[in-house]
Amino acid sequence: xxxxxxxxxxxxxxxxxxxxxxxxxxxxxxxxxxxxxxxxxxxxxxxxxxxxxxxxxxxxxxxxxxxxxxxxxxxxxxxxxxxxxxxxxxxxxxxxxxxxxxxxxxxxxxxxxxxxxxxxxxxxxxxxxxxxxxxxxxxxxxxxxxxxxxxxxxxxxxxxxxxxxxxxxxxxxxxxxxxxxxxxxxxxxxxxxxxxxxxxxxxxxxxxx
Amino acid sequence: xxxxxxxxxxxxxxxxxxxxxxxxxxxxxxxxxxxxxxxxxxxxxxxxxxxxxxxxxxxxxxxxxxxxxxxxxxxxxxxxxxxxxxxxxxxxxxxxxxxxxxxxxxxxxxxxxxxxxxxxxxxxxxxxxxxxxxxxxxxxxxxxxxxxxxxxxxxxxxxxxxxxxxxxxxxxxxxxxxxxxxxxxxxxxxxxxxxxxxxxxxxxxxxxx
DNA sequence: GCTTTGGGTGTACAGACGTACACTCAAACT
DNA sequence: AGTTTGAGTGTACGTCTGTACACCCAAAGC
Numbered sequence: 001x002x003x004x005x006x007x008x009x010x011x012x013x014x015x016x017x018x019x020x021x022x023x024x025x026x027x028x029x030x031x032x033x034x035x036x037x038x039x040x041x042x043x044x045x046x047x048x049x050x051x052x053x054x055x056x057x058x059x060x061x062x063x064x065x066x067x068x069x070x071x072x073x074x075x076x077x078x079x080x081x082x083x084x085x086x087x088x089x090x091x092x093x094x095x096x097x098x099x100x101x102x103x104x105x106x107x108x109x110x111x112x113x114x115x116x117x118x119x120x121x122x123x124x125x126x127x128x129x130x131x132x133x134x135x136x137x138x139x140x141x142x143x144x145x146x147x148x149x150x151x152x153x154x155x156x157x158x159x160x161x162x163x164x165x166x167x168x169x170x171x172x173x174x175x176x177x178x179x180x181x182x183x184x185x186x187x188x189x190x191x192x193x194x195x196x197x198x199x200x201x202x203x204x205x206x207x208x209x
Numbered sequence: 210x211x212x213x214x215x216x217x218x219x220x221x222x223x224x225x226x227x228x229x230x231x232x233x234x235x236x237x238x239x240x241x242x243x244x245x246x247x248x249x250x251x252x253x254x255x256x257x258x259x260x261x262x263x264x265x266x267x268x269x270x271x272x273x274x275x276x277x278x279x280x281x282x283x284x285x286x287x288x289x290x291x292x293x294x295x296x297x298x299x300x301x302x303x304x305x306x307x308x309x310x311x312x313x314x315x316x317x318x319x320x321x322x323x324x325x326x327x328x329x330x331x332x333x334x335x336x337x338x339x340x341x342x343x344x345x346x347x348x349x350x351x352x353x354x355x356x357x358x359x360x361x362x363x364x365x366x367x368x369x370x371x372x373x374x375x376x377x378x379x380x381x382x383x384x385x386x387x388x389x390x391x392x393x394x395x396x397x398x399x400x401x402x403x404x405x406x407x408x409x410x411x412x413x414x415x416x417x418x
Numbered sequence: 419g420c421t422t423t424g425g426g427t428g429t430a431c432a433g434a435c436g437t438a439c440a441c442t443c444a445a446a447c448t
Numbered sequence: 449a450g451t452t453t454g455a456g457t458g459t460a461c462g463t464c465t466g467t468a469c470a471c472c473c474a475a476a477g478c
Contacts, residue, residue, distance in 0.1 A: 008445055012455070031327040034242040036435060049437070050456045117381075118240040118327030128385070155402070162403045165378040166371060172326075176337070193364070194371045201410020217475055221425070245465060258467070259426050 016054045018044045020068065023061060024107040031118045032062045062115060062123040069108035070130045076101040077134065081141060091195045098167060099188050102174045113172050131168070135160045147203060159202050166194050225263050227253045229277065232270060233316040240327045241271045271324060271332040278317040279339045285310040286343065290350060300404045307376060308397050311383045322381050340377070344369045356412060368411050375403050 006014070022043035026035055035058055041048040055061040076097060083093045102109050116127045139160040142148055148156070170191040177183035215223070231252035235244055244267055250257040264270040285306060292302045311318050325336045348369040351357055357365070379400040386392035 006445095008454075011445090015455075031240055031242055033240055033327075037437090038435065046455095047457055048435090049439095049458090052437085053455055114326050116326065117323050118242075158399050158402045159406065161399065162375060162406065166374060169374040169378075190367050190370065193367045197368065197371065197410040197414050198407065199410070200413045201406040201408070204409045204413055205406050215475095217424080220475090224425075246467090247465065255425095256427055257465090258428090258469095261467085262425055 012054075015044070015046065015050075018046075019051065019054055019061065020065060023065060024111060027065075027111050027114065028107060031114050032058060032123065033118060033120060059120045059122060062119055063126055065108075065111055066115070066123060066126045066130065069105075069112050072101070072105045072108050073112070073130075073134070076105075077137060086146060091192055091199070095170075095188055095191045095195065098170060098191070099174055099184070102171050103178070106175065106178070109171050110175055113168070113175065131164065135164045138164060150206070151202075155205065159198070159205075162198060163195070166191070166198065170194075221263075224253070224255065224259075227255075228260065228263055228270065229274060232274060233320060236274075236320050236323065237316060240323050241267060241332065242327060242329060268329045268331060271328055272335055274317075274320055275324070275332060275335045275339065278314075278321050281310070281314045281317050282321070282339075282343070285314075286346060295355065300401055300408070304379075304397055304400045304404065307379060307400070308383055308393070311380050312387070315384065315387070318380050319384055322377070322384065340373065344373045347373060359415070360411075364411075364414065368407070368414075371407060372404070375400070375407065379403075 019040065023032075023035070023040055026039060026043055037051050037058060038048045040058070040061075041051050044051075055064065079097050079101070080094050083090065087093065112127055115123050116131075117124070119127070135157065139153075139156045142156055142160060143151075143153075151159075170187060173187045174184060177187050228249065232241075232244070232249055235248060235252055246260050246267060247257045249267070249270075250260050253260075264273065288306050288310070289303050292299065296302065321336055324332050325340075326333070328336070344366065348362075348365045351365055351369060352360075352362075360368075379396060382396045383393060386396050
């Protein structure tokens with residue numbers, strides 16, 4: 001028999017995690033806004049009123065899940081950045097990293113993609129804000145690449161927005177294609193082509209201002 | 210006093226429309242999956258059980274709304290196509306058309322954008338299918354533009370997917386920016402820049418196959 | 419003109435919903 | 449050792465949910 005004695009904060013943290021995990025499971029099929037406190041409690045294995053010891057509404061639970069999800073997403077961006085920025089196959093590397101992270105953190109990406117459009121107002125706003133931060137981050141990364149000297153900060157931001165949009169759409173398509181290896185490959189290949197097209201376009205772009 | 214006598218099919222169609230409209234109103238704030246039959250009925254002004262005379266579930270009501278929404282979206286695509294394809298400001302024309310249609314058909318676009326990610330399974334599938342049809346349509350349009358001769362059908366499809374993705378994202382941003390004229394202008398300007406970048410990229414693109 | 423049809427009504431019920439309140443009982447603190 | 453704290457329990461409530469069933473009555477069909 002394992003030693004099951006635990007401190008109080010450990011027990012609390014364990015239950016909190018169980019709530020977060022249970023919600024991610026339930027959110028694979030539906031959305032936060034269609035989720036009841038009782039469903040979550042049942043999935044966790046606690047009584048409904050115990051939920052309030054950890055979150056005061058489904059909405060604040062959602063905000064916690066947004067924070068958590070973007071921790072793993074930022075880990076992905078760090079992975080992308082880790083590679084040599086001058087490496088010629090940066091596109092392949094980035095897309096590979098995206099694909100593997102989406103598969104590994106499937107629940108988080110599913111949650112973000114769904115709640116971004118349908119979640120409670122504050123959750124939608126939080127996700128929008130986080131994605132905007134990612135865009136800015138990407139913009140500063142792009143500024144470090146060779147050949148980007150003539151671009152204005154505004155153009156970098158616009159380009160960054162386009163790339164992030166395309167990558168979010170790619171993540172969505174990977175989630176839909178899950179399980180069908182050929183479909184997954186096709187999505188990845190398309191993402192690579194699109195990234196190359198965009199980069200070529202950006203290199204040929206001259207700001208009008 | 211207006212003549213209020215109506216045929217039976219007229220009355221039925223009128224109520225059906227009222228249900229569709231009421232649902233679009235309710236879907237401005239939430240999602241189909243968080244909507245109850247009783248809420249819809251109350252909004253329409255009919256008794257809950259009367260709902261079944263027109264749809265047998267919220268889901269099939271959703272499918273009807275998808276069809277309806279894409280009728281107006283196709284009208285938009287027709288508007289875009291109506292302009293001279295060789296016209297040099299095709300980008301400006303297209304973005305202007307998109308912006309004005311999103312504003313005019315705000316409810317439909319809100320519905321599509323939200324349910325695309327969060328709706329019932331069959332609704333999500335229907336929306337995905339319709340958007341894919343739009344992509345193919347755009348691909349054939351692109352094939353008619355001068356300078357696209359060297360592109361393979363696959364590359365056209367990939368480019369079309371990228372453009373549609375960017376325009377869907379633009380529509381989402383317009384919906385969020387509604388009411389703030391400066392924000393709306395910024396979104397439109399960004400969409401124009403992105404379209405130009407993509408087109409330049411596509412012109413410089415050479416297929417590897 | 420009499421019958422049929424079918425959109426809309428009203429009542430009724432079992433189950434799920436959020437949440438208030440009083441409770442237990444170990445861990446944590448003094 | 450005695451007290452406090454707080455995560456989790458159990459009951460209880462009024463409200464909302466989907467849907468079954470019997471009903472109404474004007475338009476449609478004969």
